[in-house]
Amino acid sequence: MAHFEKAHSLEEWLDQRLAIKTLRRVLAEEYWIPKNINFLWAMGMVLAVTFGILVVSGIFLLCYYQPNIDLAFDSVNYTIMQEVEFGWLWRHMHAVAASVVFLIIYIHMFTGIYYGSYKKGREMIWISGMLLFVSFSAEAFSGYMLPWGQMSYWAGMVITNLFSLGSLELNGLVEWLRGDYVPGQAFLNRFFMLHVFLMPLIIMALIGLHFGALRIPHVNNQDGEEIDFEEEAKKYLAGNKKEAKVIRFANDFLSKDMFVVSIFLIFFFYLVFWHFDFAMDPINFDPADGLKTPPHIYPEWYFLWSYEILRPFPKDPGLIAFGFSQVIFFLLPFLDRSPNVAPANRRGLFAAWFWILLVDMIVLTVMGKVPPMGMFSTIGLVAAWVFIILWVALPFITKNEKAV
Numbered sequence: 001m002a003h004f005e006k007a008h009s010l011e012e013w014l015d016q017r018l019a020i021k022t023l024r025r026v027l028a029e030e031y032w033i034p035k036n037i038n039f040l041w042a043m044g045m046v047l048a049v050t051f052g053i054l055v056v057s058g059i060f061l062l063c064y065y066q067p068n069i070d071l072a073f074d075s076v077n078y079t080i081m082q083e084v085e086f087g088w089l090w091r092h093m094h095a096v097a098a099s100v101v102f103l104i105i106y107i108h109m110f111t112g113i114y115y116g117s118y119k120k121g122r123e124m125i126w127i128s129g130m131l132l133f134v135s136f137s138a139e140a141f142s143g144y145m146l147p148w149g150q151m152s153y154w155a156g157m158v159i160t161n162l163f164s165l166g167s168l169e170l171n172g173l174v175e176w177l178r179g180d181y182v183p184g185q186a187f188l189n190r191f192f193m194l195h196v197f198l199m200p201l202i203i204m205a206l207i208g209l210h211f212g213a214l215r216i217p218h219v220n221n222q223d224g225e226e227i228d229f230e231e232e233a234k235k236y237l238a239g240n241k242k243e244a245k246v247i248r249f250a251n252d253f254l255s256k257d258m259f260v261v262s263i264f265l266i267f268f269f270y271l272v273f274w275h276f277d278f279a280m281d282p283i284n285f286d287p288a289d290g291l292k293t294p295p296h297i298y299p300e301w302y303f304l305w306s307y308e309i310l311r312p313f314p315k316d317p318g319l320i321a322f323g324f325s326q327v328i329f330f331l332l333p334f335l336d337r338s339p340n341v342a343p344a345n346r347r348g349l350f351a352a353w354f355w356i357l358l359v360d361m362i363v364l365t366v367m368g369k370v371p372p373m374g375m376f377s378t379i380g381l382v383a384a385w386v387f388i389i390l391w392v393a394l395p396f397i398t399k400n401e402k403a404v
């Protein structure tokens with residue numbers, strides 16, 4: 001057994017057993033971040049904090065939630081919201097965080113696209129990020145089932161129906177997923193398991209992978225400049241902090257991150273206390289009723305753009321377009337053929353591609369919310385085509401891009 005000297009502090013005691021000083025050195029003091037970044041680079045930390053809020057508030061909700069089709073609705077809307085002290089606060093925090101996390105994810109994704117942070121060497125950051133996006137989608141969807149309201153039931157019905165894969169009519173697969181002909185107790189049980197156990201586990205593992213993927217290529221910067229991190233770190237350590245192009249992860253970068261996180265939290269708690277209802281659908285305040293289909297079924301705002309890519313087409317092409325929209329973002333590092341790592345506004349046609357994509361996805365989101373009638377369905381159809389064409393055109397647009 002190793003010889004243990006008498007420890008003079010808890011830190012020393014832990015260091016002898018867990019090498020925490022080495023761990024801190026490797027994770028915090030020997031990890032370098034470029035200086036030339038803006039507040040958008042704090043979104044990753046905002047996401048990590050929001051995920052933490054979801055976990056903590058979720059644990060409190062779990063103390064009273066009942067995963068039973070006869071009790072679930074009341075356990076949320078009556079027990080948690082009215083009987084338990086401050087139950088409403090945990091529920092509002094959970095619901096607002098679940099919605100806001102997608103806003104931040106989209107900002108984080110589009111920052112990555114704008115600055116080309118998915119390019120050579122950084123592909124795994126992008127792919128692990130996309131896996132996180134898909135996992136968060138599954139987490140949000142499974143959570144939406146739990147209050148067992150009208151929208152839980154009918155959105156569950158519509159989404160599981162997609163697995164029949166149109167004309168292939170794989171109804172057996174749909175029943176297998178539901179554990180019944182229609183959403184019922186088995187359905188609620190498995191979505192409960194997914195929401196409180198499997199998906200959080202997968203998300204935590206993926207966050208680990210995402211952080212690990214950042215380690216070797218380091219984060220990008222506002223000009224896409226390739227930085228010699230070792231060289232710049234030496235300058236910093238020699239006391240030449242002004243000239244060095246890098247700062248330490250802890251506490252230089254972290255303290256800047258925490259400033260943005262604090263601003264975010266003010267906005268977050270403003271929503272929690274005064275506008276929590278934006279994150280909740282009024283129809284979901286009616287208990288699930290399998291005999292009463294709501295006239296207009298739509299998903300939460302963050303799924304609307306992909307829903308609107310499914311909706312304007314006939315059944316089978318719609319499913320193919322929807323499948324396309326789900327996987328295409330994964331392929332971004334390979335579809336963008338230009339080696340330029342630079343902000344989009346310096347990349348010619350790519351700048352137009354970026355802004356059209358952003359506006360198109362906002363149009364799709366708005367159209368996904370309104371009933372598919374008249375002019376709205378035409379606008380939706382055009383926007384869905386624009387989305388598809390943009391992605392097909394990307395390799396051609398970027399192939400002959402001039403070096404910047």
Ligand code: HEM
Pocket residue numbers: 040041042043044045047048051105108109112117118122125126127128129130131132133207210214218219220221
């Ligand atoms: C809960 C989910 C996520 C967390 C906690 C997270 C966290 C982080 C953190 C802390 C960073 C480093 C600092 C920064 O640039 O913000 C980062 C970078 C990055 N993330 Fe995420 N992220 C998440 C989801 C995503 C998603 C959905 C994507 C897009 C597919 C993505 C793509 C990227 C990229 C490309 C970078 C590199 C940025 C650069 O090099 O400048 N992340 N992420």
